[in-house]
Amino acid sequence: MALSIIAEPAPLETNADGIVRVGKTRVTLDTVVAVFKQGATAEEIVYRYPSLNLADVYATIAFYLNHQQEVEIYLQQRQQQTHEVRKMNQQRFDPQGLRDRLLARKAEQEAC
Template sequence: MIAAEPTTHIRLDKRGVAWVDDTKVKVIEVILDHLAYGHSADEIHLQHPHLSLAQVHAALAYYYDHQAELEAELEQRRRGVAALQQKAGASFSRKTLNARLKRA
């Protein structure tokens, strides 16, 4: 019989942010692919070949185990983006940027 060492593939940093082990990928980044595009674990693995399928499944499992807190973080990010968009207003519209490029 082969003894297997359990692994979670997820680590928390000092701030409590969940990362996929041995990578520079946050769990929430994997989750965004799942939520935004409806990608399955296999599809996420194809999009991120540097992640093992086990790491992708671990990130999804972590999300479902901590769904409320991760959803709160996503909502906080959405509010932050909306605030930045409102603050920027029309100053960063495509039309304004094109006009600036033509003047330069």
């Protein structure tokens, strides 16, 4: 019996928001790459994120290593988007005094 070798696509899917997720999970490519860069093995990544399967993590790491420049550009774009959203939210919702406002609201509700 001959071994048939078939290339399988990377287990990555881009959702409607442009976020790349691994397999059928909610774990992002950003997360897997960041943990891998911190020195985690594929097995450690699966341990930290049990919704992932080991084969998908190895395939994701291989994809990252084979397409490092493109992935790094994607990661930089995601980091910029995150920064912009955080800045927009801070402008819309002043984080200063949030705890005090919540405690005041709770006290008002308890007084009623």
